[in-house]
Amino acid sequence: MTLTHLKRAVLKLGFWLMVITLVVYATFPFYYAVVTSLKPSSEMFKVGYWIDSVDWSNYVAVLSQKAFVQSIANSVIVALSVVAIALLLGLTAAYALGRVRFKGRTRVMMLVLGVSMFPQVAVLSGLFEVIRVLDLYNSPGGLILSYTIFTLPFTVWVLTTFMRQLPDELEEAAIMDGASPWVTLTKVFMPLLWPAMATTGLLAFIAAWNEFLFALTFTLTDSERTVPVAIALISGGSQYELPWGPIMAASVIVTVPLVILVLIFQRRIVSGLTAGAVKG
Amino acid sequence: MASVQLERVSKRFGSTHVIDEVSLSIDHGEFVVFVGPSGCGKSTLLRLIAGLESISDGDLMIGDKRVNELSPQERGVGMVFQSYALYPHMSVYENMAFGLKLGKASSESVAERVKETARILQLEALLERKPKALSGGQRQRVAMGRAIAREPDILLFDEPLSNLDASLRVQMRNEIARLHGRLGSTIVYVTHDQVEAMTLADKIVVLNKGHIEQVGSPRTLYERPASKFVASFIGSPSMNFLEGTCRSTDARETRVELKALGEVVLPYGVDSNAVGSPITLGIRPEHLTPVQATGSDAFEVINVEYLGNECCVYVDSDAEQFLTCRVEADTSIARNDTVSLRIDTAQAHLFDEHGQALVRAQDSA
Numbered sequence: 001m002t003l004t005h006l007k008r009a010v011l012k013l014g015f016w017l018m019v020i021t022l023v024v025y026a027t028f029p030f031y032y033a034v035v036t037s038l039k040p041s042s043e044m045f046k047v048g049y050w051i052d053s054v055d056w057s058n059y060v061a062v063l064s065q066k067a068f069v070q071s072i073a074n075s076v077i078v079a080l081s082v083v084a085i086a087l088l089l090g091l092t093a094a095y096a097l098g099r100v101r102f103k104g105r106t107r108v109m110m111l112v113l114g115v116s117m118f119p120q121v122a123v124l125s126g127l128f129e130v131i132r133v134l135d136l137y138n139s140p141g142g143l144i145l146s147y148t149i150f151t152l153p154f155t156v157w158v159l160t161t162f163m164r165q166l167p168d169e170l171e172e173a174a175i176m177d178g179a180s181p182w183v184t185l186t187k188v189f190m191p192l193l194w195p196a197m198a199t200t201g202l203l204a205f206i207a208a209w210n211e212f213l214f215a216l217t218f219t220l221t222d223s224e225r226t227v228p229v230a231i232a233l234i235s236g237g238s239q240y241e242l243p244w245g246p247i248m249a250a251s252v253i254v255t256v257p258l259v260i261l262v263l264i265f266q267r268r269i270v271s272g273l274t275a276g277a278v279k280g
Numbered sequence: 281m282a283s284v285q286l287e288r289v290s291k292r293f294g295s296t297h298v299i300d301e302v303s304l305s306i307d308h309g310e311f312v313v314f315v316g317p318s319g320c321g322k323s324t325l326l327r328l329i330a331g332l333e334s335i336s337d338g339d340l341m342i343g344d345k346r347v348n349e350l351s352p353q354e355r356g357v358g359m360v361f362q363s364y365a366l367y368p369h370m371s372v373y374e375n376m377a378f379g380l381k382l383g384k385a386s387s388e389s390v391a392e393r394v395k396e397t398a399r400i401l402q403l404e405a406l407l408e409r410k411p412k413a414l415s416g417g418q419r420q421r422v423a424m425g426r427a428i429a430r431e432p433d434i435l436l437f438d439e440p441l442s443n444l445d446a447s448l449r450v451q452m453r454n455e456i457a458r459l460h461g462r463l464g465s466t467i468v469y470v471t472h473d474q475v476e477a478m479t480l481a482d483k484i485v486v487l488n489k490g491h492i493e494q495v496g497s498p499r500t501l502y503e504r505p506a507s508k509f510v511a512s513f514i515g516s517p518s519m520n521f522l523e524g525t526c527r528s529t530d531a532r533e534t535r536v537e538l539k540a541l542g543e544v545v546l547p548y549g550v551d552s553n554a555v556g557s558p559i560t561l562g563i564r565p566e567h568l569t570p571v572q573a574t575g576s577d578a579f580e581v582i583n584v585e586y587l588g589n590e591c592c593v594y595v596d597s598d599a600e601q602f603l604t605c606r607v608e609a610d611t612s613i614a615r616n617d618t619v620s621l622r623i624d625t626a627q628a629h630l631f632d633e634h635g636q637a638l639v640r641a642q643d644s645a
Contacts, residue, residue: 169365172332177379177426178353187378191369 037248058249071230090155098163116153289338316487358427508635549641567624
């Protein structure tokens with residue numbers, strides 16, 4: 001009797017230890033960034049794990065830089081455009097790939113998947129030429145184009161999987177009601193695909209928001225940079241000084257929107273991801 | 281309101297003929313039921329009429345217009361699906377109004393039509409609900425409402441009651457019959473349930489492997505099946521079949537020698553070509569009476585099923601399958617009794633070796 005009690009207690013303890021380890025492992029870097037960002041520069045290199053006093057000077061320093069605020073705006077524009085374009089193209093492609101029977105459908109799907117396997121570096125120089133030819137260098141358009149290339153395969157795959165799960169009879173009912181394919185897609189399928197769209201849209205947003213390599217390569221001036229590059233290029237008074245405080249403050253500022261978005265769409269994402277997983 | 285004509289309509293998927301040169305005419309206002317075992321092509325035939333599948337060969341006429349290439353909406357057909365296929369994110373009202381709005385009707389006339397439809401189907405109290413908040417029968421009614429709201433000339437039903445439980449099915453069956461009486465539109469209805477077919481249809485079309493076995497009123501199909509397939513498919517419990525040989529026939533009677541029951545004299549004549557060839561005698565359970573055995577031709581009773589209003593008696597015979605008899609509920613026959621069988625010879629059917637019915641001389645005259 002007592003032995004089973006003991007065993008249960010030990011198991012429970014072990015379980016919570018694992019949970020705590022996981023949570024600390026996942027959140028500690030960000031937590032430390034928050035703590036550091038709230039310290040005045042004089043205390044920057046004193047190791048401390050708790051927030052003793054709140055000092056906003058780092059935030060003020062970052063937000064008073066015009067270029068940084070501009071880079072946030074750039075990031076928002078680029079990420080939202082990528083999400084909008086990826087969802088629009090993804091939905092229409094998913095309708096074709098998930099609903100219309102045609103020859104070579106599987107091959108197209110494989111091709112889409114194959115495209116997403118290229119490492120970024122492999123296409124970097126080629127893409128650079130494309131962007132030069134299209135006259136999109138050093139403009140948000142170039143970033144939107146290149147991010148869309150990398151988010152589309154994922155978007156198409158996930159949305160196609162969801163689209164296939166919707167019952168055929170629903171589409172047929174819409175056809176009987178006289179709906180065109182576009183009306184069927186927007187009025188019947190889209191409302192049912194919201195969880196999937198929230199999931200893929202959010203992941204596309206995160207990818208675009210965090211992307212560094214393309215953003216560094218395809219932009220030149222401060223006014224066109226996105227947030228990750230802007231943070232990396234924050235520099236101190238001399239080349240021997242790294243302004244940790246402002247960097248940490250900037251990191252927190254750009255992470256917060258993502259955290260809020262994820263919290264808002266949390267439920268949808270979970271239902272979206274699992275619904276996609278059970279039947280593919 | 282319109283009639284439907286199918287002229288040598290075929291449907292092929294690759295090299296398989298799902299529908300093979302089917303010709304059929306459905307009159308205006310008629311209630312036609314397609315029945316058949318699964319895979320017989322009945323749903324495909326319905327979808328060809330609906331316009332959800334393209335016709336490979338032949339002509340489909342609605343009224344006097346060829347509609348092969350027209351969209352479902354242009355054909356003026358409405359359809360009720362097996363799974364109802366209601367739009368889950370729309371209220372009952374929006375579900376029924378969807379098609380009307382797409383048809384560019386003014387919003388007042390949409391509201392009016394939906395209200396009228398809701399009144400006919402007693403859905404007025406449910407208009408604001410979402411489909412997930414409805415019971416099976418209510419969903420079924422909404423699905424019907426969506427189909428009739430646009431006032432189509434032809435209503436198509438694809439096994440609409442197969443998702444409902446037994447008691448609700450009877451209720452909805454009656455509602456559909458009443459609806460047909462009220463709307464007077466042409467209805468084509470697909471089911472695998474022969475009770476639904478018998479109770480609802482003006483005309484039943486029995487399909488088998490992509491072709492029509494027989495078309496006729498429920499009574500015709502039950503009393504004069506054109507083939508062994510129809511005879512066994514219509515009626516429950518299904519017809520008993522006894523192997524034998526035709527000995528002689530003239531204008532008034534036919535003698536057949538049955539392997540299990542010996543010689544039987546049927547009070548009607550058939551085609552004289554049948555004499556000497558193997559035949560199958562079909563007899564419905566209610567026309568086969570077991571009596572306590574007296575002579576040598578005794579059979580053992582395997583089981584007696586008491587159904588309240590009647591009993592089914594299963595009798596072991598030399599045939600491949602046991603024979604079924606339908607008797608009064610207060611029968612004294614019990615399991616393991618030995619009985620002899622009396623055939624109501626006027627109600628017996630004869631089929632040739634290809635399973636086609638031998639036409640009675642009186643009927644063909």
